[in-house]
Amino acid sequence: MTQPITVIIPTRERADTLQHCLETAVRQDCDRLQILVSDNASSPATRAVVEGFADPRVRYVNTGQRLSMAHNFEFALSQVDQGWIVMLGDDDGLVAGRLEPTVAVLEDSGLQALSSETCFYNWPRVTSDREPALTVPLETRVDVVRSGDAVEDILKLVRPKARLPQTYTGGIVHADVIRAGRAKDGTFYQSQIPDIYSSFAITASVERYLYSKAPFAIAGRSSHSIGAALFKLEKNAFLEEGLIPFHPDFPTDEIGTLSFSMPAIQFECHTQAAFLHQGKTGVLKQRMLDVMMANTRTEHAEMLRWGRQFAAQHGLDYDLAIRRIPAVLRQGKLLGGWRAFRNLFECARLYPGDPWPLANVHEASETAAALLAHPPSRIGSTVTTLKRRYT
Structure with a gap:
């Protein structure tokens, strides 16, 4: 039985990036797609962006009052009770044409959670010429990972061999796993850092998960991004x-x-x-x-x-x-250094000024799909990266 795929986008006062994030979702070639925008009591501009798509697959909900990030995530999750769940930040996106094939691989595995490498996109005005505007992983390997092994790596401060699945960009999880991870009061998130918490909750509820080196999502860094401001x-x-x-x-x-x-x-x-x-x-x-x-x-x-x-x-x-x-630092560097070095050769990188459309995350989504369909020379990409970084 085919199960629905729900893309959840929690948002708060970011109509400018939300417009392009939503564009990457509605343009997916996926008959079973549903899109839920959870608005954390923003100004009317957010609702206007959502309604501007006039797409029956897009549903808008509003928290009614300003909530913390974790509680907005909780409110959004409470709206979905079946099928596959994909959550995106409102300055992130989906790679064109990659959502349905990735879910199909997960379904064929018989597992209930997936983590993937993600493309990384720097929105204009948040990067320098030395930093890539778009980074696209080119590997395609898919592995089955024991949850306990991956968590142990994280807690030992070892750069993990596989990302943990999470309810955020780059993760796919079945609604049954969310139910299994709920506390007695019916809530899933028990920490104010919901994406990281979800990784430990999911891996506590599933013995194994699927890890894909091939990306289906784009993690964006914009002037709105929380990650850079958190620490x-x-x-x-x-x-x-x-x-x-x-x-x-x-x-x-x-x-x-x-x-x-x-x-x-x-x-x-x-x-x-x-x-x-x-x-x-x-x-x-x-x-x-x-x-x-x-x-x-x-x-x-x-x-x-x-x-x-x-x-x-x-x-x-x-x-x-x-x-x-x-x-402790030596251990982390020795075990993580080789993987960081390999990463140079496993990704394509485009820089500000390169002749590719990269004005927003939707353009980055189309560009990433093109690079995945026709991968550039890895040696050439690595040389360009080293030149940009050290000259």
Whole structure:
């Protein structure tokens, strides 16, 4: 039985990029496609963009009041109860013609979740000439991955062999997995960082998932992007309304946030998902401290104070964690360096000024599809990248 594919686009006051994101969705050649735009109480411009498509597959819902990002994601997920779920950021997109074939591969595997490599698109005015405007992975391998192995890599600070599936750009998950990951109160997201949390919730609910090196989605970076603004020592506007509290194992008294450290956020999200794997995180608190401090810029006194507070709360050896920083960093670099080097040869890159249409994510979607259909020379692309980077 053919199951529906729902593309969910949570949005908030980004009508300019949403227009082009939606364009990449409605132009997919997919008979079973449904598109849901979840508007987080934006101005009328957002609804006008959605209604401007006049497409019966597009459905608009509004939260009715301003919510945190996690609660907007939750509201959007609550609107879908069957089939495959794909979630996009409102400055992201789908590669032209790639959604239906990717879902078909997932269905043939008999698995319920997929993660993929993504194209990466820098919207105009957020990049320099040295940075690619569009990066397109060219590999096509598809692997079955044990969830436990992939999570272990993440928590050891090893660049993972496979991305974790998530309810965000580059992930596909069945609605049954979302149901399995809900808490007793019926909510799925238990952390204020919903995309990262969803990775641990999904992998706690499925023993194996599919990992595709071939991209079907484009991760965009625009002037609206949250990711670049997240890692600062203050709370961000998108998190202000109705926050899900950080897990009590992670103190926030002094600076009010964990956003100074990606490992801190990953450990917090994994700990919040502990109820899905019988209450066990599988990571010692001392190891958490070692990894978090190794990836904290030590010139920030606030970060060092936070590390001391975490150590004191759990009876850990803070000074030992500081001494272990060089060893932890060496491990991460040795294990991740080779994969980073290979990445140079596995992607095509286009730069500002190249003769390709790249004015918005929809144009990037069409360009990415063309590059995937007719891959350029990998050696030539690598040489161009090195020249741009180092000259």
